[in-house]
Every structure is written in C-alpha cells, then in structure tokens.
Amino acid sequence: MTQVETHNYPVERLTEFCVRVFQYYGVPADEAQQAAHVLALGDLRGIDSHGIARLQSYCSMLSAGRINPKPNITILRETASTATVDGDNGLGLVVGPKANRIAMDKADDVGTGWVAVHGSNHYGISGYYVLEALQREQIGLALTNSTRIVAPLWGAERMLGTNPIAIAFLGCDEPPIVIDMASSAAAFGKLEMAVRKNQPIPDGWAIDIDGISTNNPNGMIDGGAMLPLGSDRERGGHKGYCLGAMIDILCGPLSGANWGPFTHPFTLGHPEPARQVGIGLGHFFGAMRVDAFTDPDEFKRQVDDWIRTFRATKPAPGTNGPLIPGDPERIRSTKGIPLVQAVTDDLREISKQTGIAFD
Amino acid sequence: MTQVETHNYPVERLTEFCVRVFQYYGVPADEAQQAAHVLALGDLRGIDSHGIARLQSYCSMLSAGRINPKPNITILRETASTATVDGDNGLGLVVGPKANRIAMDKADDVGTGWVAVHGSNHYGISGYYVLEALQREQIGLALTNSTRIVAPLWGAERMLGTNPIAIAFLGCDEPPIVIDMASSAAAFGKLEMAVRKNQPIPDGWAIDIDGISTNNPNGMIDGGAMLPLGSDRERGGHKGYCLGAMIDILCGPLSGANWGPFTHPFTLGHPEPARQVGIGLGHFFGAMRVDAFTDPDEFKRQVDDWIRTFRATKPAPGTNGPLIPGDPERIRSTKGIPLVQAVTDDLREISKQTGIAFD
Numbered sequence: 210m211t212q213v214e215t216h217n218y219p220v221e222r223l224t225e226f227c228v229r230v231f232q233y234y235g236v237p238a239d240e241a242q243q244a245a246h247v248l249a250l251g252d253l254r255g256i257d258s259h260g261i262a263r264l265q266s267y268c269s270m271l272s273a274g275r276i277n278p279k280p281n282i283t284i285l286r287e288t289a290s291t292a293t294v295d296g297d298n299g300l301g302l303v304v305g306p307k308a309n310r311i312a313m314d315k316a317d318d319v320g321t322g323w324v325a326v327h328g329s330n331h332y333g334i335s336g337y338y339v340l341e342a343l344q345r346e347q348i349g350l351a352l353t354n355s356t357r358i359v360a361p362l363w364g365a366e367r368m369l370g371t372n373p374i375a376i377a378f379l380g381c382d383e384p385p386i387v388i389d390m391a392s393s394a395a396a397f398g399k400l401e402m403a404v405r406k407n408q409p410i411p412d413g414w415a416i417d418i419d420g421i422s423t424n425n426p427n428g429m430i431d432g433g434a435m436l437p438l439g440s441d442r443e444r445g446g447h448k449g450y451c452l453g454a455m456i457d458i459l460c461g462p463l464s465g466a467n468w469g470p471f472t473h474p475f476t477l478g479h480p481e482p483a484r485q486v487g488i489g490l491g492h493f494f495g496a497m498r499v500d501a502f503t504d505p506d507e508f509k510r511q512v513d514d515w516i517r518t519f520r521a522t523k524p525a526p527g528t529n530g531p532l533i534p535g536d537p538e539r540i541r542s543t544k545g546i547p548l549v550q551a552v553t554d555d556l557r558e559i560s561k562q563t564g565i566a567f568d
Numbered sequence: 569m570t571q572v573e574t575h576n577y578p579v580e581r582l583t584e585f586c587v588r589v590f591q592y593y594g595v596p597a598d599e600a601q602q603a604a605h606v607l608a609l610g611d612l613r614g615i616d617s618h619g620i621a622r623l624q625s626y627c628s629m630l631s632a633g634r635i636n637p638k639p640n641i642t643i644l645r646e647t648a649s650t651a652t653v654d655g656d657n658g659l660g661l662v663v664g665p666k667a668n669r670i671a672m673d674k675a676d677d678v679g680t681g682w683v684a685v686h687g688s689n690h691y692g693i694s695g696y697y698v699l700e701a702l703q704r705e706q707i708g709l710a711l712t713n714s715t716r717i718v719a720p721l722w723g724a725e726r727m728l729g730t731n732p733i734a735i736a737f738l739g740c741d742e743p744p745i746v747i748d749m750a751s752s753a754a755a756f757g758k759l760e761m762a763v764r765k766n767q768p769i770p771d772g773w774a775i776d777i778d779g780i781s782t783n784n785p786n787g788m789i790d791g792g793a794m795l796p797l798g799s800d801r802e803r804g805g806h807k808g809y810c811l812g813a814m815i816d817i818l819c820g821p822l823s824g825a826n827w828g829p830f831t832h833p834f835t836l837g838h839p840e841p842a843r844q845v846g847i848g849l850g851h852f853f854g855a856m857r858v859d860a861f862t863d864p865d866e867f868k869r870q871v872d873d874w875i876r877t878f879r880a881t882k883p884a885p886g887t888n889g890p891l892i893p894g895d896p897e898r899i900r901s902t903k904g905i906p907l908v909q910a911v912t913d914d915l916r917e918i919s920k921q922t923g924i925a926f927d
Contacts, residue, residue: 288679290649291860320647321682325861348822361890364881368890378817386817388810394803413803420884438797438804443770444753445797449804451747451893452811454878458737458745462870463707463861469877486873501650502684502822511821514845518828519813522723525779531720531727534810 216553217545218568223261224249226556226567230264233563234271235278236300244302247333250340252546254538256389258398259334261548265555266476267300267331268562273477276300276330282307289319293464294326298489301332301353305492309338309351312496316347320501325464328489331355331475335375336389336538342496343379346505350495351375354460356479357470359393359453360434362446365420367434368470371397372456377535379499381509383516387535392453393435394446400426400435413440459493466491575912576904577927582620583608585915585926589623592922593630594637595659603661606692609699611905613897615748617757618693620907624914625835626659626690627921632836635659635689641666648678652823653685657848660691660712664851668697668710671855675706679860684823687848690714690834694734695748695897701855702738705864709854710734713819715838716829718752718812719793721805724779726793727829730756731815736894738858740868742875746894751812753795753805759785772799818852825850 227245232238244267252260270276280299284292292311296304308326315322332338335351342349355370371391378386395414403410403426410426417423418432422441429435438449461468466489471482473490499505516533524530548556560567586604591597603626611619629635639658643651651670655663667685674681691697694710701708714729730750737745754773762769762785769785776782777791781800788794797808820827825848830841832849858864875892883889907915912926919926 286861288857288860289677291679291856293861318648319678320650321680323680323856323860348818360884361878361881363884363887364878364890365884366882368878368881376814378821386813388814390804390807390810392807394798411802416884420882438807439753440803444772444799444803445749445808447891447893448749448751448797450890451749454745454893455735455747458871458874459707462737462867462874463858465862465866468870469874471877486870497650497682498647499822501647501682502645502652503824507824508821511827511845512817515817515821515828518830519720519723519727522720522727523725523779525719525722525724525775528722531723531809532806534806534813 215547215549217547220249220253220546223252223546226565227261227264229565230268230559230563233565234268236303237279240300240303243306244300247302247306247337250337251334253540254334254336256334256336256538258396261546261556262552263331265559267302268559269477270330275477280304284311290315290321290323292324294324296326296329296489298328298330301330301490301492304329305332305338306341308492309341309349309494309496312494313342313345313347313349316496316498316501317345321495321497324494325459326492326494327464327466327487329466329492330473330490332492334389335373336377336387338494339375339377339387339389343377343385346379346499348497348499349375349377352456352460352493354457354466354468354472354491356472356474358397358435359437360416360420361450361454362437362442365416365434369437369450369453369457370472371435372453372460374452374456378512379509380512380516381506383513384539385535386512386516386533387538389538392438392449392456394438394440394449395435397435400429404430413444456493460491461487464491464493574906574908576906579608579612579905582611582905585924586620586623588924589627589918589922590659592924593627595662596638599659599662602665603659606661606665606696609696610693612899613693613695614900615693615695615897617755620905620915621911622690623918626661627918628836629689634836639663643670649674649680649682651683653683655685655688655848657687657689660689660849660851663688664691664697665700667851668700668708668853668855671853672701672704672706672708675855675857675860676704680854680856683853684818685851685853686823686825686846688825688851689832689849691851693748694732695736695746697853698734698736698746698748702736702744705738705858707856707858708734708736711815711819711852713816713825713827713831713850715831715833717756717794718796719775719779720809720813721796721801724775724793728796728809728812728816729831730794731812731819733811733815737871738868739871739875740865742872743898744894745871745875745892746897748897751797751808751815753797753799753808756794759788759794763789772803815852819850820846823850823852
C-alpha cells in the first residue's frame with residue numbers, strides 16, 4: 210500500500226487561515242468564523258475530503274461570483290414545527306448552521322423542528338449539524354442532495370448525488386452514536402484514490418459509460434457512474450437508490466431546490482445541469498428534543514446499554530467485532546491535522562491570491 | 569424456475585375472514601376491521617409475506633394470551649409535535665394505525681407529528697402507514713424494529729431485525745413514490761425460498777454460525793445471520809448496519825420498547841430474548857404536512873417531474889431502465905389474491921379451530 214506523505218498543521222492555525230480567507234472574499238467576520246469551524250470539524254473527524262481540502266472550491270465559487278458572500282437568509286414559510294429557508298445563494302457552511310439552529314429552536318418550543326432549505330451550496334460534513342443538536346439534548350437529522358454522480362439501479366447514467374444522511378444519539382458515559390453516511394456503495398474519494406494508484410476497484414462500486422459494471426476506476430471517470438448502496442438487484446441496490454431518492458426529494462422538491470440530475474454544482478469544475486428545476490442546492494434538517502419522548506437520563510442509559518451490547522457482539526473471523534457508528538470519526542488528537550501535499554499546494558495558492566500568510 | 573401453484577381468493581372474502589377471526593379472539597369489531605384492512609393491503613401490494621399469510625402467527629399469539637386483544641392504548645408523554653404511545657401489548661395492526669393517526673393529527677395542528685410507540689407487536693407492512701398520510705397531503709414516515717436476524721458488519725451473530733423504513737410522496741398525475749424497504753441486503757423470505765428449492769443464495773446475503781459468508785441458505789438458518797444492506801465492508805455494509813441501528817434506536821431506546829437482540833418476538837416460534845430492556849415491540853411514525861414547507865400543487869408537479877425524469881434515465885444493458893419506488897407494489901387487480909397451498913392450509917386450520925367458515 211502506498212503511504213501518502215502528510216504534514217501536520219495545528220487546527221487553530223488552519224481555522225484562522227480559513228476565517229481570513231473567507232473574509233477576504235467578503236464574508237462577514239462571524240459567518241467566516243462559522244464556516245471555518247464547520248470545515249475544521251471535518252478535518253478533526255478525519256473526513257479530510259470535506260475539510261480544509263475543500264477551501265479551494267469555495268474560494269473559486271466566491272471569486273467567480275457564484276456564491277453570495279453576504280446572503281440575506283430568510284424564512285419563506287413556517288409553522289410551529291417547520292420552516293422553509295431561502296439561503297440566498299450563500300455558503301452552505303453559513304446557511305446550513307443557521308437553518309439547523311432554526312430547527313433546534315423550534316424543537317425547544319414544540320418538541321421537534323424540521324427545516325427545508327433551498328438556495329444553498331455545499332454545507333460541509335453532515336455530522337456537524339447533528340453534533341450541534343447533541344449539545345441541546347436533541348436528536349439531530351441532516352440531509353443534503355449533491356452533484357449527480359450515482360446511477361439509480363438499472364440506470365446507465367449519473368442521476369443522483371451521493372446524498373448523505375446523518376443522525377446522532379447521546380449516551381451517558383459512552384461517546385455518542387454518530388451516523389454520517391452517503392447513500393452510495395462507495396465514496397467517490399476512494400475511487401479517485403484507485404485512479405491515482407492505478408489500482409482496480411471492487412465489484413459493486415461503479416459502472417462505465419455503457420452502464421456495465423467495471424473494475425477500472427477510469428471507466429467510471431470517463432462518463433460512468435457510481436452505484437447506490439447495495440450495488441445490484443440481488444444485493445439490494447434498489448434500496449440504496451430508494452434512500453438516495455428519499456433524501457433528494459426532501460432536499461429538492463420539498464424545499465424548492467434543484468434535484469436529481471439538475472442538482473446545483475458545488476464547484477466550478479462541474480458542467481451546468483441541463484435545466485434548472487429549483488433554486489440552488491437543498492438541505493433538510495430535523496431536531497427532536499429527547500424529553501419530548503422520554504426521560505433523557507433513561508434514554509442516555511439505554512444508549513449506553515445499546516453501545517455496550519453491540520460492542521460485545523461475537524466478532525466475525527478476522528475482525529475485532531462491530532464498531533459503533535461514529536467510532537471511526539472520533540475527534541483526532543489536537544496534535545495537528547495531517548494535510549497531503551496537494552492540499553497544502555492549494556492553500557499556498559490561495560495565500561498567494563489573497564495575500565493572507567499561510568506558512 | 570419452479571412455479572409455485574396458487575389459488576385466487578377475492579380480497580373481500582379474505583378480509584371478512586380475518587375480521588371474524590380477530591373478533592373470535594376477542595378483538596373489538598372496529599379494531600378487527602382495522603387489523604384486517606392492514607393485512608389485506610399487504611396482499612394487495614404483493615407483499616405476501618406480510619399479508620394474510622401472517623394471520624396464523626397473530627392468532628397463535630392471541631390464543632396463547634401473548635397479545636392483548638383489548639388494549640388500552642394511551643399517550644404517556646406529549647408535546648405539540650410529539651407523543652409517546654403505550655400500545656398495551658395490543659396487535660401492532662391496531663396500535664400502529666392509532667399511533668400513526670396521532671402523528672397525522674399533530675401534523676394538522678403544528679406542521680409535523682412524531683410518535684414513538686412501545687408495547688406493540690408486529691404492525692404489518694410499513695407502506696400502509698405512509699399511504700394513510702398521503703390521503704391527508706402529508707409525507708408519512710414509518711419505522712419499526714423487529715426480531716433479531718441481521719448481523720452488524722463484522723459481527724457473527726443476530727443482533728438487529730430487518731428493521732424497515734417507509735416514506736411516500738404524492739404526485740399529481742403520476743402515482744405516488746412509495747419507498748418501503750428493509751435495511752438488510754435481502755429479505756429473509758427470499759432465503760427461505762432458496763431453502764425450499766434447495767438452491768444456493770448469492771454472495772452478500774448471509775453468514776453461517778461461524779460468521780463466514782455462505783451461499784448455503786441452511787448455513788444461515790442453522791445459527792447464522794442475514795447481512796445488512798451493503799453486505800461487506802468494501803460495498804458499504806457498515807451503512808446498512810447504520811441504517812438498521814438508526815431505526816432500532818428510534819423505535820427502542822427512544823420509545824421505551826425492547827431493541828437490538830432483545831427485540832420482542834413477533835410469533836410463538838421465536839426463542840425468548842436473553843433479557844428485557846423495554847416494553848414490547850417499538851415503532852416510530854412521522855407525518856409532515858406538505859403545505860408546511862411549500863405549495864402542495866407545486867410540490868406534486870415537482871414529484872411528477874422527478875418521476876418522469878427518472879423514468880427517462882438511460883437504461884442499463886439488459887434492463888428497461890430504473891423503476892420508480894413503489895412501482896413493483898402497485899395495487900394488484902382486484903381479481904383476487906393468489907395464495908399458496910401452505911397459506912390456505914393455515915387458513916383452513918384457523919377455520920377449524922375457530923369454527924369460522926373459510927371455504
């Protein structure tokens with residue numbers, strides 16, 4: 210296995226750099242802080258593809274006037290437990306946290322809050338939003354649609370994003386259960402890694418431009434598509450497709466955002482969709498107060514029991530037994546965030562363009 | 569392929585038989601009607617394993633005093649948008665619809681309604697509940713946990729049920745999108761069919777008692793387990809496990825029902841769980857008024873557009889292209905419900921025990 214060389218950077222320094230860069234592009238100070246905080250959490254949780262590595266794509270969109278640095282985020286429609294939010298084409302890293310707070314505030318008032326968002330952009334890791342809810346003893350739910358890259362089962366073209374879903378549950382003595390998963394069989398980042406290493410990909414990840422299952426990662430890159438969770442009919446690929454569809458419809462048609470193959474591109478590199486069916490990118494947030502359903506202490510004890518019970522599962526051969534959702538992403542030591550050369554090159558380029566010192 | 573012989577029965581006659589049988593076991597007339605209606609819809613939608621084929625298991629539980637025919641279903645805790653319901657060990661086919669109505673009523677009042685249920689039993693097809701919500705122009709969500717049969721990824725024993733999730737969206741001229749799926753890679757019923765036909769099962773469905781992937785369906789039956797959607801690590805088996813876990817925690821720890829390996833058995837044949845961690849079986853229902861988020865007519869037009877767009881996907885070779893979720897379960901012609909011999913044998917046995925004429 211090729212070991213990719215990395216250099217460690219203190220998270221505080223990376224965060225400060227992001228804040229200043231966002232401000233350079235006209236984002237107000239408090240919102241720049243908010244956006245940088247979401248990115249840093251991506252890195253701290255080891256989801257490097259959704260951390261500071263994405264700064265370049267946000268900058269290019271801001272620089273090209275494709276993202277509004279000073280959005281007027283408004284509620285267009287609401288009930289006691291719901292709202293529909295127009296993100297005014299702001300950074301998803303700013304629109305998302307604000308919409309999520311509206312959901313949590315409504316949960317404080319009437320037990321639960323549910324917020325559909327249009328006119329947004331890429332919102333970082335879904336896990337950020339549900340971790341916020343934990344701090345209020347709420348169960349958070351976060352969904353977003355994203356640029357098309359996944360084929361529906363029996364389809365031969367890209368029609369859905371990797372459309373992730375996140376939800377989290379607070380334990381008492383155990384760390385929280387944090388689910389944050391895409392609805393595709395594999396992450397696109399893993400396929401990109403196979404391209405770079407010139408390695409074949411496993412069955413069930415992707416199809417080529419003719420809709421035929423391929424082990425060649427370039428077959429997917431050259432006009433093919435990723436497959437939904439379950440991969441094929443026999444193994445339940447229709448279920449992964451259903452999951453992606455559910456997320457797409459809650460984030461698109463329900464919010465008034467674009468959906469399916471017409472989803473808003475999150476970076477300049479992507480081709481423009483064939484038509485516009487809504488406004489910007491869409492998200493869907495939920496928040497449920499635990500004490501609206503049960504005694505929170507009892508719930509947390511039950512979650513602890515759940516975690517210990519599942520940790521004690523008889524392990525499959527060659528494994529240490531099941532993980533608990535969230536285990537792989539426990540906060541990294543604060544010793545530093547390991548960045549690969551390609552990312553530090555990007556950051557130095559941003560530094561050159563903006564005049565903000567990086568290192 | 570072996571063709572299984574079936575006989576057609578008018579749905580009205582099967583429904584009437586169910587009503588009378590439930591009443592024989594002490595279920596009040598209106599609740600017997602409700603329960604029979606849920607079962608009939610299972611058959612009408614072609615989900616035969618969850619239709620009248622299950623009558624035998626409900627009867628055996630009622631007959632043994634393991635299900636309460638006259639439950640006092642109560643709300644234990646509530647907010648404007650939530651409730652926790654105690655099903656008093658009633659039929660899930662009665663408790664589920666009542667709890668679902670509470671969710672829909674709350675949605676009428678404050679935009680959405682969310683109801684966690686404990687003290688219930690098997691509630692039939694999840695699709696029933698979300699179809700009810702469509703009639704009120706709501707988006708319904710239905711989850712239930714169920715008897716353990718699925719291993720978590722890297723586990724070698726049964727820890728979760730096939731824990732299904734259902735959600736539905738109303739179109740305008742197009743039929744609704746109805747998602748109703750288990751979180752396992754394959755349905756247990758399909759594995760049972762392979763046993764009966766003495767055929768191997770595909771990779772990714774099951775493990776044997778040692779936790780090793782098996783193509784022998786009896787390997788799963790004899791102490792093995794089904795696998796979660798995604799099957800193995802490479803293809804995202806951790807995601808299917810996460811989905812099953814999410815459903816289990818919303819239906820168990822949040823409602824106060826049993827969960828995971830301790831889930832309440834739905835029929836007499838299952839061994840008693842090692843310990844009791846809650847009360848009965850659990851469900852979780854959601855209902856969201858479409859007009860709480862957007863103009864319902866616009867939403868329905870968008871759903872139609874979504875359906876037509878996905879139907880027009882370039883087909884994968886050897887297929888007619890993607891289906892829309894719900895396509896496979898469109899209501900059967902009312903010519904009759906095809907029952908296999910084993911089911912009619914069961915019904916005749918019930919007829920003999922109860923003295924209620926079957927045919």
